[in-house]
Amino acid sequence: MSMSSGSSNLGFEVKDLELINLTKRFADFVAVDDLSLTIPAGSFFALLGPSGCGKTTTLRMVAGLEDPTEGQILLGGADLTRLKAYQRPVNTVFQSYALFPHLDVFENVAFGLRRRGIKDVSAAVTAMLELVELGNLSRRKPAQLSGGQQQRVAVARALINHPGVLLLDEPLGALDLKLRRQMQIELKRIQTEVGTSFVHVTHDQEEAMTMADTVAVMNKGRIEQMGAPVEIYDLPRTRFVATFLGQSNEVPGRVTGSSGRDILVDAAGARFAVPAARSAVETGDILVGVRPEKLSISTQGTDIGDGVNAVTGKVIDASFTGVSTQYLVMTSWGGEWMVFEQNHTLGATLRPGDEVIVHWRPEHTFGLAVDSPAVDGLVAESA
Amino acid sequence: MPAIVPTTTAKTDAPAASSGSSQRRSRTAYLLLLPGLGWLGVFFVIPIATLFFTSLQAPVEGRSGVYQAAFQISNYAQALGDYWPQFVRSFIYAGLATVLALVIAYPLAYFIAFKAGRWRALMLVLVVAPFFASFLLRTYAWRTILADEGAITTALNALHLLPEDRILNTSIAVVLGLTYNFLPFMILPLYASLEKIDPRLIEASGDLYARPFTGFRKVVFPLSLPGVVAGTLLTFIPAAGDFINARLLGAPGDSMVGTAIQVNFLQFRDYPIASALSFILMAFILVVVFTYIRRAGTEDLV
Amino acid sequence: MRWLRRNIIGIIAVLVLVYLFVPIAVVAVLSFNQPEGKYNVTFNEFSVSAWQNICGVPGVCESFALSIQIGLLATVIATIFGTMIAFALVRYRFRGRDSTNLLIFLPMATPEVVLGSSLLALFLNITFPLGFWAVTIAHIMFIVSFIVVAVKARLQGMDPRLEEASRDLYASPRATFRYVTFPLVLPGILGAALLGFALSFDDFIITFFNAGTMVTFPVYIWGAAQRGIPVQVYALATLVFFLSLVLVLVVQGVNARRRRRLEAAVASS
Ligand SMILES: Nc1ncnc2c1ncn2[C@@H]1O[C@H](COP(=O)(O)OP(=O)(O)OP(=O)(O)O)[C@@H](O)[C@H]1O
Numbered sequence: 001m002s003m004s005s006g007s008s009n010l011g012f013e014v015k016d017l018e019l020i021n022l023t024k025r026f027a028d029f030v031a032v033d034d035l036s037l038t039i040p041a042g043s044f045f046a047l048l049g050p051s052g053c054g055k056t057t058t059l060r061m062v063a064g065l066e067d068p069t070e071g072q073i074l075l076g077g078a079d080l081t082r083l084k085a086y087q088r089p090v091n092t093v094f095q096s097y098a099l100f101p102h103l104d105v106f107e108n109v110a111f112g113l114r115r116r117g118i119k120d121v122s123a124a125v126t127a128m129l130e131l132v133e134l135g136n137l138s139r140r141k142p143a144q145l146s147g148g149q150q151q152r153v154a155v156a157r158a159l160i161n162h163p164g165v166l167l168l169d170e171p172l173g174a175l176d177l178k179l180r181r182q183m184q185i186e187l188k189r190i191q192t193e194v195g196t197s198f199v200h201v202t203h204d205q206e207e208a209m210t211m212a213d214t215v216a217v218m219n220k221g222r223i224e225q226m227g228a229p230v231e232i233y234d235l236p237r238t239r240f241v242a243t244f245l246g247q248s249n250e251v252p253g254r255v256t257g258s259s260g261r262d263i264l265v266d267a268a269g270a271r272f273a274v275p276a277a278r279s280a281v282e283t284g285d286i287l288v289g290v291r292p293e294k295l296s297i298s299t300q301g302t303d304i305g306d307g308v309n310a311v312t313g314k315v316i317d318a319s320f321t322g323v324s325t326q327y328l329v330m331t332s333w334g335g336e337w338m339v340f341e342q343n344h345t346l347g348a349t350l351r352p353g354d355e356v357i358v359h360w361r362p363e364h365t366f367g368l369a370v371d372s373p374a375v376d377g378l379v380a381e382s383a
Numbered sequence: 384m385p386a387i388v389p390t391t392t393a394k395t396d397a398p399a400a401s402s403g404s405s406q407r408r409s410r411t412a413y414l415l416l417l418p419g420l421g422w423l424g425v426f427f428v429i430p431i432a433t434l435f436f437t438s439l440q441a442p443v444e445g446r447s448g449v450y451q452a453a454f455q456i457s458n459y460a461q462a463l464g465d466y467w468p469q470f471v472r473s474f475i476y477a478g479l480a481t482v483l484a485l486v487i488a489y490p491l492a493y494f495i496a497f498k499a500g501r502w503r504a505l506m507l508v509l510v511v512a513p514f515f516a517s518f519l520l521r522t523y524a525w526r527t528i529l530a531d532e533g534a535i536t537t538a539l540n541a542l543h544l545l546p547e548d549r550i551l552n553t554s555i556a557v558v559l560g561l562t563y564n565f566l567p568f569m570i571l572p573l574y575a576s577l578e579k580i581d582p583r584l585i586e587a588s589g590d591l592y593a594r595p596f597t598g599f600r601k602v603v604f605p606l607s608l609p610g611v612v613a614g615t616l617l618t619f620i621p622a623a624g625d626f627i628n629a630r631l632l633g634a635p636g637d638s639m640v641g642t643a644i645q646v647n648f649l650q651f652r653d654y655p656i657a658s659a660l661s662f663i664l665m666a667f668i669l670v671v672v673f674t675y676i677r678r679a680g681t682e683d684l685v
Numbered sequence: 686m687r688w689l690r691r692n693i694i695g696i697i698a699v700l701v702l703v704y705l706f707v708p709i710a711v712v713a714v715l716s717f718n719q720p721e722g723k724y725n726v727t728f729n730e731f732s733v734s735a736w737q738n739i740c741g742v743p744g745v746c747e748s749f750a751l752s753i754q755i756g757l758l759a760t761v762i763a764t765i766f767g768t769m770i771a772f773a774l775v776r777y778r779f780r781g782r783d784s785t786n787l788l789i790f791l792p793m794a795t796p797e798v799v800l801g802s803s804l805l806a807l808f809l810n811i812t813f814p815l816g817f818w819a820v821t822i823a824h825i826m827f828i829v830s831f832i833v834v835a836v837k838a839r840l841q842g843m844d845p846r847l848e849e850a851s852r853d854l855y856a857s858p859r860a861t862f863r864y865v866t867f868p869l870v871l872p873g874i875l876g877a878a879l880l881g882f883a884l885s886f887d888d889f890i891i892t893f894f895n896a897g898t899m900v901t902f903p904v905y906i907w908g909a910a911q912r913g914i915p916v917q918v919y920a921l922a923t924l925v926f927f928l929s930l931v932l933v934l935v936v937q938g939v940n941a942r943r944r945r946r947l948e949a950a951v952a953s954s
């Protein structure tokens with residue numbers, strides 16, 4: 001196991017957060033389903049998933065605002081499960097900030113300290129407001145702040161308590177795109193500075209990938225896959241992950257044999273090589289997948305060389321986006337594929353109606369199960 | 384990059400504490416309810432029950448104004464026999480006043496909800512402002528406005544529109560007074576239900592139906608029905624029980640059931656008859672309220 | 686003509702507002718009257734004598750003070766009871782919710798004559814003395830429901846996340862109530878109390894049944910209506926009306942200005 005606790009540069013106690021078989025049922029509906037995971041001390045952890053998949057419920061259980069139906073929550077090895085929200089060394093940045101409208105910025109930030117009976121709060125509050133760059137607004141009421149400022153007050157109000165872990169529930173959801181990018185950088189900076197673990201809930205995949213060192217993709221109350229953003233993107237283990245995180249092109253086929261480290265798949269009248277280590281199935285039905293930017297596209301008849309995977313089709317749409325050209329290709333078996341091609345030459349070289357061959361290197365291929373059940377437990381990834 | 388470790392541990396027992404804490408919570412709720420509901424129990428429910436028992440009492444022979452426990456259902460027959468015109472008048476006057484109030488209140492409520500813009504808060508204050516002035520004096524002021532030599536009566540008389548050549552001391556004045564007094568009770572619930580309607584719906588209905596009135600009839604009015612129902616109840620009920628307007632603005636022949644209750648209780652000291660009248664009125668209101676609850680439930684009542 | 690068609694609803698709305706205020710204007714005007722006979726109904730001659738000598742008629746100011754006393758007492762008690770009920774209704778699940786809602790609604794749906802006469806029936810049967818306490822009891826009974834409704838609305842309008850945030854920030858349930866819930870609901874409670882006071886102060890019917898020989902301000906007016914209402918009563922009523930209106934408008938105005946300032950501040954940041 002990794003370190004269970006330590007201390008960060010700003011005097012934070014940093015601790016591992018462990019969820020063990022955590023389950024939440026609302027009447028018959030399972031919102032969080034037997035979730036087990038460890039968030040190492042000091043990490044920036046993103047919980048990513050579609051609306052209603054149980055992200056908020058998970059955070060609320062960690063915060064103590066919702067009682068788990070089953071399971072345990074440990075922080076630095078100590079069991080929090082039965083503690084009330086106000087007894088837990090965990091703080092939350094709420095989805096809509098939930099700043100106290102009757103208190104000014106200073107008092108909002110001081111709230112947690114005062115409730116813990118700390119008398120002299122002003123130095124700590126001032127320092128915290130400096131950290132989030134709001135020093136000059138301490139006497140404003142929340143309603144007098146812009147969205148981004150409110151968001152920073154919410155972060156300061158939580159962080160000032162030096163929580164063992166900070167929970168952020170879509171903290172940037174209410175901001176416009178530009179401010180959002182700015183705040184992503186800001187949050188990342190603050191996290192690095194204080195060193196405590198951030199658990200950041202979002203359904204924006206780009207946000208999750210740019211901010212987090214670990215991303216967990218959640219679906220229907222379960223975690224489908226977890227790991228570093230690059231790894232998950234490069235090697236999705238389920239169809240859900242492949243499609244939720246970025247775009248994915250797929251062709252259904254059957255495993256027919258193997259050759260060296262690859263398995264061989266017959267699909268759509270062609271043969272594909274998939275590295276065995278990159279496939280979730282070894283026999284029977286399989287989905288062969290590849291990311292759009294890994295593809296090359298040429299007119300049919302062009303020599304593409306040996307040892308590549310290829311499908312044929314017809315261009316049905318070409319759109320020039322500046323950095324790349326995106327082609328939509330109707331494949332020979334009737335599926336639509338997306339191809340992103342760098343604009344090395346000027347303008348789109350292919351037009352709708354052109355018969356094309358789309359090809360890629362086998363090591364970029366991944367294999368997925370066709371019925372794609374949610375992967376149980378977690379895919380262990382190590383650095 | 385730290386290691387992510389899949390964790391597998393034996394399942395813990397499900398927390399069993401929840402039922403205990405929810406019991407504790409509902410005990411707090413009962414403690415909070417106790418003083419207020421207790422008060423209503425002792426000074427609202429018990430009085431209504433007492434009213435019922437009193438309505439069945441019989442006079443003690445030879446001592447006027449003294450009654451004893453009995454089961455004299457004939458009190459009800461007598462009350463209805465003697466005072467059915469008052470009941471009929473009460474319901475007619477209150478009914479007319481309610482319809483008038485609805486017609487007058489709707490445009491104002493509609494305007495405040497959709498068109499008032501930044502004047503909305505001010506207009507709402509103005510709607511409740513009459514409550515700051517004495518009910519009795521406001522009612523009495525109608526004697527000045529509707530006076531026989533006053534402008535309104537003179538004008539209408541010139542057009543030969545008044546059957547009795549006057550308004551004051553006629554049933555018209557009583558209905559007008561009732562309409563005026565309970566108008567805010569119609570405006571406020573109407574406004575509350577109109578305000579919940581998305582203004583875009585009105586625009587949409589403007590697109591769908593060529594004539595604005597059709598759009599109103601098919602979209603806005605149906606959505607405002609809860610307010611219409613609430614406003615009707617809140618206007619009709621107090622109007623039906625009122626005796627101030629009849630007394631201050633009407634002729635003696637315009638007396639309503641409230642007058643009969645008041646006179647029998649406070650002047651004749653015929654408590655059983657007065658109680659019977661009061662209880663009949665209460666029973667009628669209860670029927671109306673329970674019909675409403677059967678349709679709409681209790682959660683929106685308060 | 687087209688202008689008329691387009692603004693017809695606005696015109697009607699203003700006319701209805703005017704209609705609501707005509708009798709009040711009459712009362713205000715008559716407070717400056719020097720009536721010819723004993724009835725202050727038609728305007729005779731301008732005079733400020735009633736205003737200069739507002740307590741000049743025996744009984745007027747005494748009854749006024751009595752109404753204020755009863756109003757304050759009834760409002761304080763009813764506000765405490767009503768607020769407690771509103772909290773129970775919004776914050777707790779309990780058995781008997783439907784009956785509770787009904788018990789709170791019924792007094793509002795019952796005509797005042799029935800409320801007044803049934804209480805009188807009770808007081809007569811248990812020989813409870815009519816007068817100050819009987820009326821105060823009655824007022825608490827009939828304003829409690831209105832307080833519940835007003836406070837409940839405020840509580841329901843409050844974001845539940847604020848209390849969760851407070852719990853998340855180490856505030857025990859008691860501290861959450863004290864530092865978050867109560868300060869946020871307080872304006873609603875004060876508004877409800879104001880409403881309760883207005884209802885109690887102006888109540889005639891229920892009071893009349895249970896006052897015995899006691900004379901509150903409305904009871905005084907009722908009695909005086911037979912023999913002529915003194916001009917001083919008009920002056921007092923006008924004074925109360927304008928003071929309340931100014932108070933409410935000032936509160937409104939302050940709120941509106943604060944809101945506008947906030948919007949401006951947010952827009953500029
Ligand atoms: N109190 C509740 N009672 C019943 N069902 C609930 C309750 N709270 C949440 N749920 C259900 O649990 C599921 C998970 O909800 P949750 O709020 O955790 O979703 P989420 O992943 O945060 O979604 P979003 O991205 O929209 O915020 C949803 O289907 C929701 O309807």
Ligand SMILES: [Mg+2]
Pocket residue numbers: 055056057095169
């Ligand atoms: Mg959520």
